[in-house]
Structure formats: structure tokens, C-alpha cells
Amino acid sequence: MQTSFVITTKEPNWPPDPSKPSARLPGQATLRKATLEGGRHSPQILRLADAEAVGEQVAHWLLASRLADPRLPLGLATGRTMEPVYAALAHQFAQLSAAERQRVRQQWCSFNLDEYVGLSPRDPRSFAATMATQLVTPLQLEAESVLLPRGDGADPAAEAMRYASLLASKGGLGLQILGIGANGHVGFNEPPCGPEVVCRCVALTASTRDANAFAFGGDPAQVPDQAISLGLNEILNARRILLVATGGAKAEVLRRAFEQSPTADLPASWLQGHPEVTVVADAAALGG
Numbered sequence: 001m002q003t004s005f006v007i008t009t010k011e012p013n014w015p016p017d018p019s020k021p022s023a024r025l026p027g028q029a030t031l032r033k034a035t036l037e038g039g040r041h042s043p044q045i046l047r048l049a050d051a052e053a054v055g056e057q058v059a060h061w062l063l064a065s066r067l068a069d070p071r072l073p074l075g076l077a078t079g080r081t082m083e084p085v086y087a088a089l090a091h092q093f094a095q096l097s098a099a100e101r102q103r104v105r106q107q108w109c110s111f112n113l114d115e116y117v118g119l120s121p122r123d124p125r126s127f128a129a130t131m132a133t134q135l136v137t138p139l140q141l142e143a144e145s146v147l148l149p150r151g152d153g154a155d156p157a158a159e160a161m162r163y164a165s166l167l168a169s170k171g172g173l174g175l176q177i178l179g180i181g182a183n184g185h186v187g188f189n190e191p192p193c194g195p196e197v198v199c200r201c202v203a204l205t206a207s208t209r210d211a212n213a214f215a216f217g218g219d220p221a222q223v224p225d226q227a228i229s230l231g232l233n234e235i236l237n238a239r240r241i242l243l244v245a246t247g248g249a250k251a252e253v254l255r256r257a258f259e260q261s262p263t264a265d266l267p268a269s270w271l272q273g274h275p276e277v278t279v280v281a282d283a284a285a286l287g288g
């Protein structure tokens, strides 16, 4: 099936109808083999004016998923693209009724994509610290309901396996939000990367360390050279994926991810094998 990169403004079919049970419930999940056996799919594309509008929309779906269908964990991402999402989430959360806020807190369970190897959760540069600041504190969540791999363990490979097992025990991911790296990575699945890889310890490329240096005083040498990342397998087994992209710097990689045939050289291109992907992007990321 030929995939085409068609811009639509159709409202995606989300949040799900709570009266319709999920196909699979926690404990019943079996990981599908993530391949293109099911064909290539065109993503639904929601084009919004700017990063702020993108943040508002994604935050709305995150909250809606916790209120309407919280049975499976959320998959969360970090990075600059996500900052307006968490800012909007905090704002929208504050507008909810007390009863709704309580439900969101009680029903919260999220797994972040990745964490740097060597950083403890108390290190302000860690993704755990980012989530504490941007999510746990404003929503007053139980810290235990916002899960990330531990970056400071003695055995990162064992930690990756523990994290993957914990996610599997919860039934896998429900709604996954993803950013996209300039080299096409999702999570920290750097190219080359096939769709079958699972949670593991990965080496970060020089370009990714450059891109993330902003959180390390601008010095790429300070960025850890390894991370623990969920693999494409866990990501592609999410029930629904929101790929979030803002800014003209993402336009080229976003276009290639859905225009060209899926390839290990551009890990995000494997998202074409997933039937429920929505790209939520601003005009700049969609080429203006």
C-alpha cells in the first residue's frame, strides 16, 4: 500500500468512547511482532497554528485519556517539543473540577520513553527531574505513578529489562506521545534501528548529544553518551500514537518519515506500520 503524506484537518477519533472496551486489558497483552506485515498506513495529520496550539491539543488528549480510558499506561516523552504540552496540561488540569482532578491523580500511570545512563533522578538534568518539575508537581501526582527507567543503576542492561517487564505487566502502552529527533529518532532509538528492538541501553549519536546540550550548560561533552530507551517494539505496540512536531527544523525529517519507505536509517518511518498514528504539528513543521 502506498503511503501518502496528506494534510488533513479532520478531528482525530480521540478520546475513545469509554463505553467500548479496549481490545486488550492489562495483563492480557501479548506483544505483536512489530513489522510492516499489516501494510503501510497514512497517519492522520492535525495541522495547528503554532507550538502553543499543539501543546493545548495534546494536553487535552492526555487528560481525556486519563478521564475516559485509563486502563493502560500513558507513554510520555521529554524534550523541548513537550514543554508546551506539559505547560498546557498543568493549566488544563487546574481548570478541572476537584472530583476530576482527583480522578486524574488516582488513574495516572505513565511510562517515560527514556533516561540518561549515569544520572540519578535527583540530578536536575535527568528526565526524571524534568518530569517531576513539569508534571508531578503541577498535577500533584504520586511520584510512583510517573515511571522512568533508573539511570543510575549499576547494571543499565538489567534496568532496561526490569523496566520493559514492568511495562508489560501493566498491559503495554495505551496512548503514546512521541517527539522526533532531527535524525529521525523516536525515544532514543537512534538510526540504524529496526522495528523489532526492545527496551535496552543505547549509545547516543553526536548529533543527539548536540541537540540535547541545552540541558547541560550548552556543552555536548556533558551529555551522557548512553541512555536507556524503550524500543520501537514497545512503541509500536502502543494502542495509539501521537507524534508531536513543531518548528521548521522538523519539517524535513517529518516529511521523510512518512513519504519514504520505512527504513532503519530513519527510525520514525516505522510508524507507518502502525494503524493509529496521529501527527500533531504546527504549520512550520508541516512545511509552512
Ligand code: GLP
Pocket: 077, 078, 079, 080, 081, 082, 113, 114, 178, 179, 180, 181, 182, 186, 187, 188, 208, 212
Ligand atoms: C530526544 C528525546 C526524544 C525527543 C526528541 C526530540 O532526545 N529522547 O524523546 O522526542 O529528542 O527532542 P526535542 O523535542 O527537544 O526536539
